[in-house]
Ligand SMILES: Cc1ncc(C[n+]2csc(CCOP(=O)(O)OP(=O)(O)O)c2C)c(N)n1
């Protein structure tokens with residue numbers, strides 16, 4: 001080895017006042033929440049999924065989420081592998097079914113914080129119907145949707161989120177369909193909290209995740225992420241960092257922006273920010289309300305199947 | 308002469324605010340940290356790590372503020388910044 005890396009393992013006294021951070025000097029803050037025996041992970045160099053996990057873990061730490069009451073559910077895809085790398089109760093379900101699985105978890109044990117962490121294809125294509133109805137019912141789950149514009153795991157086929165005109169393995173001459181505007185879609189369905197960030201906006205992403213943990217109801221955070229291997233390389237972004245630079249350049253955060261303006265078109269701005277933050281009764285609350293009203297004292301309120 | 312001395316003192320002061328920890332063998336060389344470090348305190352190594360990638364090294368002469376921007380970006384959990392206690 002010709003070079004030495006500057007590390008500073010010894011300066012234990014040099015850390016911030018926060019007790020949580022004392023170890024951080026020697027250990028990456030993310031490590032506590034990761035299954036380190038599985039690291040390095042399978043994601044390609046420059047893949048944005050890892051960056052989003054970084055923000056997620058930091059949000060868990062900052063928001064002091066009780067790990068014993070946390071469940072992360074993923075579907076199938078590169079993004080779906082997130083659950084396997086987290087050192088929390090995690091479930092890797094079948095393709096598109098993360099939301100119904102999470103719905104069951106949440107309703108059986110309403111004390112849990114249930115996070116669905118999956119890809120755009122998994123959540124909006126094969127799992128699209130579940131997304132509609134979980135948002136409509138306002139099931140209290142926190143959805144993180146990694147949008148890399150493509151079905152990555154299976155070879156870069158066009159997805160509902162592939163921007164019109166871009167190249168995919170199933171669209172070598174450019175994709176001819178309108179892309180699904182995810183924030184607009186879930187707003188129409190009834191989500192209570194909706195934000196979109198790119199992996200360049202890690203701090204804002206982390207903050208949104210923290211907000212969503214504190215929010216009651218169906219929350220949806222879209223994370224635009226680079227997939228250099230199957231999207232970037234076909235679309236002029238040879239490396240992940242090239243796509244990150246593009247995010248930095250074209251992302252716009254405007255005041256009072258509406259989700260209907262958030263459609264993604266290549267070469268145009270990417271609208272980012274928090275779009276929706278509203279209150280609605282969750283499904284469980286509205287069920288309890290309703291039966292209390294209809295049945296009066298005969299109704300024994302359901303508070304979970306766990307004893 | 309006096310100016311450059313001041314500049315060095317200022318740099319030292321900023322440098323002493325924090326530092327960066329690099330786990331070189333976990334790095335996949337994506338360059339997020341090198342590209343987006345606000346103080347340009349990192350560069351790529353010339354040699355390769357165990358996975359066969361160039362990894363970031365700290366530029367001794369540049370000021371790392373320990374802001375942890377690199378840590379927030381790193382998809383492979385290979386780098387993070389931290390602040391010294393006296394400055395928090
Ligand atoms: C029922 C079923 N149909 C199809 C597949 C094949 N398949 C695996 S992952 C995937 C797409 C995943 O895309 P996305 O959710 O965007 O995740 P990414 O890989 O892009 O992160 C598909 C179609 C499958 N595993 N199961």
Ligand code: SF4
Pocket residue numbers: 042043044046047048049078079148152153226227228229230231
């Ligand atoms: S194929 Fe794309 S999404 Fe999958 S790990 Fe590689 S870069 Fe990430």
Ligand code: SF4
Pocket residue numbers: 326327343344345346347348349370371372373374375376377378387388389
């Ligand atoms: S901690 Fe901040 S200043 Fe130091 S290397 Fe990382 S990004 Fe640069």
Ligand code: SF4
Pocket residue numbers: 333334335336337338339340341362363377380381382383384385386
């Ligand atoms: S961000 Fe992480 S993986 Fe990428 S070059 Fe820096 S240390 Fe390596």
